[in-house]
Each structure stands twice: as structure tokens, then as C-alpha cells.
Amino acid sequence: MTLSFSQIDPPARLLMGAGPANVHPRILRAMAADVIGQMDPEMTAYMDETMALYREVFRTKNKQTLLVNGSARSAIEAALVSLVIPGMKVVIPRIGRFGLLLTEIVSRCGGVPCTIDVEWGQVVRPEQVEAAIIEHRPGLVAAVHGDTSTTTAQPLADIGAICRRHDVLFYVDATATLGGMEFETDAWGIDVATAGLQKCLGGPPGSAPITLSDRAVAAVLARRHDEAGIATGQPQGEGPVIHSNYFDLAMLMNYWSPARMNHHTEATSMLYASREAARIVVEEGVAARVERHTRAGRAMVAGLRAMGLRLYGDDTTRMSNVTGVWVPEGVDNARVREQMRQDFEIEIVSSFGPLTGKIWRIGAMGVNAQKHKVLLTLGAFEAVLAGEGFKLPRGTGVDAAREAWG
Numbered sequence: 001m002t003l004s005f006s007q008i009d010p011p012a013r014l015l016m017g018a019g020p021a022n023v024h025p026r027i028l029r030a031m032a033a034d035v036i037g038q039m040d041p042e043m044t045a046y047m048d049e050t051m052a053l054y055r056e057v058f059r060t061k062n063k064q065t066l067l068v069n070g071s072a073r074s075a076i077e078a079a080l081v082s083l084v085i086p087g088m089k090v091v092i093p094r095i096g097r098f099g100l101l102l103t104e105i106v107s108r109c110g111g112v113p114c115t116i117d118v119e120w121g122q123v124v125r126p127e128q129v130e131a132a133i134i135e136h137r138p139g140l141v142a143a144v145h146g147d148t149s150t151t152t153a154q155p156l157a158d159i160g161a162i163c164r165r166h167d168v169l170f171y172v173d174a175t176a177t178l179g180g181m182e183f184e185t186d187a188w189g190i191d192v193a194t195a196g197l198q199k200c201l202g203g204p205p206g207s208a209p210i211t212l213s214d215r216a217v218a219a220v221l222a223r224r225h226d227e228a229g230i231a232t233g234q235p236q237g238e239g240p241v242i243h244s245n246y247f248d249l250a251m252l253m254n255y256w257s258p259a260r261m262n263h264h265t266e267a268t269s270m271l272y273a274s275r276e277a278a279r280i281v282v283e284e285g286v287a288a289r290v291e292r293h294t295r296a297g298r299a300m301v302a303g304l305r306a307m308g309l310r311l312y313g314d315d316t317t318r319m320s321n322v323t324g325v326w327v328p329e330g331v332d333n334a335r336v337r338e339q340m341r342q343d344f345e346i347e348i349v350s351s352f353g354p355l356t357g358k359i360w361r362i363g364a365m366g367v368n369a370q371k372h373k374v375l376l377t378l379g380a381f382e383a384v385l386a387g388e389g390f391k392l393p394r395g396t397g398v399d400a401a402r403e404a405w406g
Helices: 025-031 041-058 072-083 097-108 126-136 157-165 214-221 249-255 268-284 286-306 333-344 371-387 396-405
Strands: 064-069 089-094 112-117 140-144 169-173 192-194 207-212 322-326 359-363
Touching: 025 268, 041 064, 041 207, 041 268, 064 072, 064 249, 064 268, 072 097, 072 169, 072 192, 072 207, 072 214, 072 249, 089 097, 089 126, 097 112, 097 140, 112 126, 126 157, 140 157, 157 169, 169 214, 207 214, 207 249, 207 268, 214 249, 268 286, 286 322, 286 371, 286 396, 333 359, 333 371, 371 396
Parallel strands: 089 112, 089 140, 140 169, 169 192
Antiparallel strands: 064 207, 192 207, 322 359
């Protein structure tokens, strides 16, 4: 039998969940550019430009600021497999699902997770991190900045200072916040930070920016072990071999360096997307972009509260780009999401673990952190909730959001 499938034609849906968000049209156009050879001077120039752009986005002077081919998790894995030596203790503040993920990856790398657990939706206090460092003497602290499962942002600045004081490396997963919330790699004492394109950066999943401090670079290069087919006789590290070839940051850094040691074939179209995503952020200005996301989040919160809904989490640690909403008693979480998709082509999502089916997560990030998209989402949400029998004051959500936008 001959298979016959139609051309891909996805719906023009407004993605107002916890990510991915809609892709900026400029990024889609950049991805349509022709593929060129990975060692062409034009290609390596694009790589160098991408490194420079992401230094601005990460707010860092780190020379080793580059891309890992794969979704955001690829950079998380690259960071941890390259930093975590088997037997190394790693302190992990856990505020939701993605702290659990870091624990999973650290364990698979042969590390020993030393977790600081709080109730989902709360954050870990700096003194708890310092106490854990003193107790366990880890080589690394690994934290999530914005945990989308709980719509909660973990404060980081004090933790970075504590890590420096105790000479411990500090890794941060900034997948959900980079380009939308304040993130200061150098000022906060962060040694390694990773992200993904599909949230506030406004791109498609498939490329993961990463930045490494000189301290982190030294730790990775101590484990350098070039594969035989590309080795050039350079000095190798004396530490244990990194237990991944694809995610070996020592070889990846050499690939992105002037040496251009051929490690893999760069994902050309994703490089174009990553470069354009960063270019858009830099053009808008990091501070201006953060302010836009803050306004969008403030408007979303005001609109939801005006509709009589109860928000999940604490205002002081709420992510600006994703808002959690308790599902009212008697309302079907899944049915509301289905109606949002079917009637309005708007996606919102539920959560995971203990919050499965109990909250909705409504995002406004990247190209979607705009006034009209927030208002459209709130208007549709109000209509669907009313249709499901939830009593609410009609029109107040949009009015409150318009006022809160300023």
C-alpha cells in the first residue's frame, strides 16, 4: 500500500501555555535561509556573531558562550555531564518538577544529589543553601530559575555569592526565564547557565544557549578527552572522561573556538534561528524586554483576579511570564482547555505531579507577551468559564488587564 499524507498545515494557534510560545516571524524567515557548509567562513562568522549576541542576552563577559544542538534539556545534560564527576555531591534546591529533573540527571551522571526540598510553589532560602553546602561539601550547586510546573521563580543572587564564598560551582537552568525575566549571569555569580529558544526568546525548540565562566571552563577542561578521529595532540585533562561524546563541553568549546575542531555537524537552520532570536532581544534591549514581560504578567494577574479566580503561588516569587490559576470547584480542567483550543485556537495548559489537573498555567512570553494577546486570552477564558457554569463578573478581566498594563 502506498502511503499518502497531506502537507503539514498546523492550525494558527495562539500558544499561551507554559511553552513553547509562538515563534517570531523574523526567526521563521531566518530558518528558511539556505544551508551552507559547517566550516564555510560565512558559517563560522555566524557562529562567532551568535556567541557575541548571547553574551548580551546572558548578561555576561564569558568567552565560552555558545549553543548546544537540541532542545533546552540538551544543554542541561551537557552542563551536568561535563561538570559532575562520579561521586561528586551536588546540592539541588527543589521547588517543583524541574528540580526533580536535575536530580535525575545528576544521578545518571554518577553524582550524589543532596536535595533541599520545599513544598511546591515555595522557594529555597539562601541560608538553607549555605547550610547544605557546609553539611555536604559539594562540588556544585544546581538550581532552576523559573520552574514552570509551579510558575515560581527561585531568587538566585544570594545563592551565587554563597557559592563563591565556599568555592562551589553554581549551575542554573534558565530555560523558562532567559529573555523575559531579569537574569544576571556575572552579577549573580553564576558559573554555568543554560536556556532554550522556545520560551521567552521566541524561537522554536531545538537549540540551547549555554554560557560558562572561567572557573567552569577550567573544571570541564580538566576532563578533556578528544576523540581519536579528531585529536590534534593537544594536552588532555587528567580528570575522569566525560561520560558523553555528544554533550562533551570540552569538545564543543573547541568546535566553537578558532581551532574549529570538528565535533559534529552544526544544526545550521537552528543556528540561524538562535542568532536571529538573540538579535531581536538585543535590538529591543534586555531591560526593555524584561519590562514588557513584567507588564504582560501584571496584566494577566490583574485580569484573572478580577474574574474572581484564585492564583497559585506567592506574588513575591511568581514568574512574570507564566501564571498559575487554581481550577474552581466543579469546573473541568481538561474541558476548559479543550474549549479554549476548539473555539478560540488558544492553548493553555495544566501542570504535573501533585498539581496535575488542579491548576491551569497561562503564559505570555516572547512574541506573545503583548497587550492584545493577553486581552484576547482573558476574553476567551472568561467566555469558556462562563459557558462551563462558573459565575464571574463579565468584562472585568479584560478591563482590569488593560488598566494594569498601564
